[in-house]
Amino acid sequence: MFSFRLVVSPSRRSAPCPLAQNGYVVNIRELARRSGVSTATVSRALNDRAEVSEATRERIRRLAAELGYAPNEPARTLVRRRSDTIGLVWDSGQEAQGLHNPFLLGLLSAVRTAVSEADYHLMLLTTPGPDDPEGTHLQAVSRHNLEGVIMLTTPPDDRCLRMLAASTVPCAGIDTAFTGPRTVRISSDNAAGAEAAVEHLYALGHRRIATITGPLHLPPAAERLAGYRRACARLGLGVPDGYVVEGDFFLASGEAAGRRLLSVADRPTAIFAAGDQMAIGAMHAAADAGLSVPRDLAVVGFDDIDAAALVRPALTTVAQDQRALGEAAVAALRGLLDAEPGAGTPSAEPRIVPTRLVIRGSSRSGA
Amino acid sequence: MFSFRLVVSPSRRSAPCPLAQNGYVVNIRELARRSGVSTATVSRALNDRAEVSEATRERIRRLAAELGYAPNEPARTLVRRRSDTIGLVWDSGQEAQGLHNPFLLGLLSAVRTAVSEADYHLMLLTTPGPDDPEGTHLQAVSRHNLEGVIMLTTPPDDRCLRMLAASTVPCAGIDTAFTGPRTVRISSDNAAGAEAAVEHLYALGHRRIATITGPLHLPPAAERLAGYRRACARLGLGVPDGYVVEGDFFLASGEAAGRRLLSVADRPTAIFAAGDQMAIGAMHAAADAGLSVPRDLAVVGFDDIDAAALVRPALTTVAQDQRALGEAAVAALRGLLDAEPGAGTPSAEPRIVPTRLVIRGSSRSGA
DNA sequence: CCTGATGCCGTAAACGTTTCCAAGCGGCGG
DNA sequence: CCGCCGCTTGGAAACGTTTACGGCATCAGG
Numbered sequence: 157m158f159s160f161r162l163v164v165s166p167s168r169r170s171a172p173c174p175l176a177q178n179g180y181v182v183n184i185r186e187l188a189r190r191s192g193v194s195t196a197t198v199s200r201a202l203n204d205r206a207e208v209s210e211a212t213r214e215r216i217r218r219l220a221a222e223l224g225y226a227p228n229e230p231a232r233t234l235v236r237r238r239s240d241t242i243g244l245v246w247d248s249g250q251e252a253q254g255l256h257n258p259f260l261l262g263l264l265s266a267v268r269t270a271v272s273e274a275d276y277h278l279m280l281l282t283t284p285g286p287d288d289p290e291g292t293h294l295q296a297v298s299r300h301n302l303e304g305v306i307m308l309t310t311p312p313d314d315r316c317l318r319m320l321a322a323s324t325v326p327c328a329g330i331d332t333a334f335t336g337p338r339t340v341r342i343s344s345d346n347a348a349g350a351e352a353a354v355e356h357l358y359a360l361g362h363r364r365i366a367t368i369t370g371p372l373h374l375p376p377a378a379e380r381l382a383g384y385r386r387a388c389a390r391l392g393l394g395v396p397d398g399y400v401v402e403g404d405f406f407l408a409s410g411e412a413a414g415r416r417l418l419s420v421a422d423r424p425t426a427i428f429a430a431g432d433q434m435a436i437g438a439m440h441a442a443a444d445a446g447l448s449v450p451r452d453l454a455v456v457g458f459d460d461i462d463a464a465a466l467v468r469p470a471l472t473t474v475a476q477d478q479r480a481l482g483e484a485a486v487a488a489l490r491g492l493l494d495a496e497p498g499a500g501t502p503s504a505e506p507r508i509v510p511t512r513l514v515i516r517g518s519s520r521s522g523a
Numbered sequence: 524m525f526s527f528r529l530v531v532s533p534s535r536r537s538a539p540c541p542l543a544q545n546g547y548v549v550n551i552r553e554l555a556r557r558s559g560v561s562t563a564t565v566s567r568a569l570n571d572r573a574e575v576s577e578a579t580r581e582r583i584r585r586l587a588a589e590l591g592y593a594p595n596e597p598a599r600t601l602v603r604r605r606s607d608t609i610g611l612v613w614d615s616g617q618e619a620q621g622l623h624n625p626f627l628l629g630l631l632s633a634v635r636t637a638v639s640e641a642d643y644h645l646m647l648l649t650t651p652g653p654d655d656p657e658g659t660h661l662q663a664v665s666r667h668n669l670e671g672v673i674m675l676t677t678p679p680d681d682r683c684l685r686m687l688a689a690s691t692v693p694c695a696g697i698d699t700a701f702t703g704p705r706t707v708r709i710s711s712d713n714a715a716g717a718e719a720a721v722e723h724l725y726a727l728g729h730r731r732i733a734t735i736t737g738p739l740h741l742p743p744a745a746e747r748l749a750g751y752r753r754a755c756a757r758l759g760l761g762v763p764d765g766y767v768v769e770g771d772f773f774l775a776s777g778e779a780a781g782r783r784l785l786s787v788a789d790r791p792t793a794i795f796a797a798g799d800q801m802a803i804g805a806m807h808a809a810a811d812a813g814l815s816v817p818r819d820l821a822v823v824g825f826d827d828i829d830a831a832a833l834v835r836p837a838l839t840t841v842a843q844d845q846r847a848l849g850e851a852a853v854a855a856l857r858g859l860l861d862a863e864p865g866a867g868t869p870s871a872e873p874r875i876v877p878t879r880l881v882i883r884g885s886s887r888s889g890a
Numbered sequence: 891c892c893t894g895a896t897g898c899c900g901t902a903a904a905c906g907t908t909t910c911c912a913a914g915c916g917g918c919g920g
Numbered sequence: 921c922c923g924c925c926g927c928t929t930g931g932a933a934a935c936g937t938t939t940a941c942g943g944c945a946t947c948a949g950g
Contacts, residue, residue, distance in 0.1 A: 283636075550936060599936080893948100903939090913930080
């Protein structure tokens with residue numbers, strides 16, 4: 157079931173901890189000895205417990221600072237049975253190299269700062285190989301006493317993650333499709349973002365607006381398509397056959413889809429692509445067809461990857477708020493952690509984060 | 524000197540560890556009880572110690588797997604005085620949003636897999652705020668018993684990182700400028716990469732090759748310029764005044780530098796830019812000047828960011844091997860860890876990782 | 891039969907911290 | 921004077937694991 161690799165290399169045991177201060181580590185016991193109190197009092201003083209007099213507390217803290225004392229987290233974890241640490245997983249990225257990359261890094265940074273502002277530590281979980289057992293992540297959580305896990309844009313068919321989400325471990329997932337008793341999903345408002353893109357094109361005078369979708373089995377792709385359809389319906393725009401082409405979020409699929417859309421009977425004057433790479437591909441297709449963007453064809457993407465600002469004309473796109481997503485994930489996870497475990501599902505509905513339309517040259521003639 | 528935030532929220536102590544298997548955690552003691560041996564034997568069996576008979580070892584392992592036992596890492600760390608965990612820092616990324624981002628994510632993934640293949644765990648260190656004390660990272664290392672730290676593309680003026688590198692903590696830095704008794708630097712072969720770029724342009728027939736550099740106080744920028752100069756000298760190419768323009772690695776600076784280079788007396792026919800964003804900026808400048816890339820002007824960049832493959836014409840560039848860089852960093856760190864601490868500097872010279880020239884449309888006429 | 895070696899295993903002491911429980915002490919109302 | 925309470929403090933038991941040390945077999949060589 158589980159396999160173990162606890163092999164301890166017989167050489168190099170017990171390396172001396174390289175603390176800068178005095179060459180050797182100072183404990184709570186050393187502090188107790190030097191300040192003439194017991195270890196219990198030192199612990200209480202450093203942890204801001206109420207039952208210590210102000211005088212001794214101050215004395216102990218000063219001594220601790222002076223000696224460069226740092227508490228031993230493993231020992232604290234051991235006795236407190238909590239580690240103040242949460243795990244982090246993201247897709248190994250080899251497959252989705254193009255799509256998620258730039259987006260992911262923003263998420264990572266946002267999660268990192270939000271987590272440390274909440275005074276938690278962050279441990280990276282290994283993305284398991286295809287032959288690793290399903291319980292790999294559960295093992296890791298249990299080994300390190302992790303209190304919860306944040307997962308970022310992970311593929312929906314990861315067995316290990318599915319098992320983790322299905323367990324009682326608190327999980328917060330950004331752009332993930334897993335469900336579980338203590339799992340909450342965080343996502344951009346894909347539908348509203350798509351609607352805003354269509355509305356923007358409508359406001360510019362476009363009436364024949366086509367779309368390039370992502371793989372429709374992925375929730376974000378489906379939601380963006382739904383938003384597109386809703387906006388079209390609301391604005392009274394028809395969606396002829398052939399105006400909806402499915403891509404795979406990568407450049408080449410956008411180029412191919414663009415060619416198809418430009419050869420359709422009633423040629424669209426604008427394209428909303430569910431991903432920036434596909435939008436850029438569509439712009440290439442337009443250029444190859446001798447069309448000028450945005451004069452002959454307006455293009456709007458989704459995600460605001462780095463390249464969106466670098467291509468010419470620069471790409472109008474629906475930007476996801478990476479910082480807000482990261483903060484929402486951490487907030488949701490804290491909610492799960494603070495709730496009593498027996499309290500059932502606190503709120504299974506996903507947290508939705510608004511998007512922001514970034515208008516650039518690909519949709520605006522005056523650029 | 525140091526400040527502490529060990530505040531323990533008085534509510535929610537001792538949350539029950541949510542392990543899936545049986546609802547409660549199984550110890551080494553439980554294993555011992557159930558298999559009729561002592562905890563010492565169980566520990567030895569699971570750790571592949573020699574002093575256990577094959578029969579009992581197998582029995583214990585099977586039982587452990589059956590019960591879903593996972594060793595308690597904090598406890599192991601406490602008694603073994605090593606955590607098998609290394610820290611990871613990277614730049615908060617707000618300032619270098621454009622330059623390092625896509626590159627960084629590849630490094631992160633590479634480091635992550637290399638670290639876990641070496642059976643270490645990875646802990647993310649917080650990027651400290653400007654008012655955090657200098658010893659923040661040292662504190663973290665000492666608190667968690669981290670055995671070493673890997674730093675990725677960190678700014679050269681980070682006081683906390685400088686102090687960390689200067690300490691006796693083993694450090695491996697990719698694209699960092701810190702030095703210390705147990706600190707090793709890993710870097711792409713910037714000079715050779717630049718040389719390869721110039722040679723490529725020379726082989727295409729170009730004789731007037733200019734360059735756009737990065738901020739020359741950053742080592743990579745200086746090294747790339749040196750490579751450019753060396754190649755020009757070797758190939759007998761003159762470098763007239765005005766053929767070397769300094770940028771800041773961002774798009775706008777490349778565009779401005781491109782304009783300057785295109786208006787110089789003896790106009791270059793090719794530009795080597797020390798960063799992809801600047802290269803793309805130079806392409807924009809050429810387009811604005813009515814020049815066609817690559818017919819009238821060839822452009823080569825550096826880094827191979829995602830956008831390099833998305834712009835038109837696609838950008839020829841010197842790709843950094845993120846995987847190799849990550850693996851080299853982990854290997855270097857392991858070298859530091861295995862070396863006895865008293866052995867002095869094992870090898871202070873930096874590890875150099877070769878680059879790879881990716882030829883695309885911006886330098887090749889037949890695209 | 892004795893001696894030493896070898897293979898396997900148990901006892902118990904750590905590791906650094908938190909926290910339960912009790913105790914000392916001064917004051918205060920009865 | 922007694923009992924009680926509130927404020928500090930200390931003693932000691934955990935938490936789960938590793939490992940030094942010693943013991944009990946069994947076995948080979950003399």
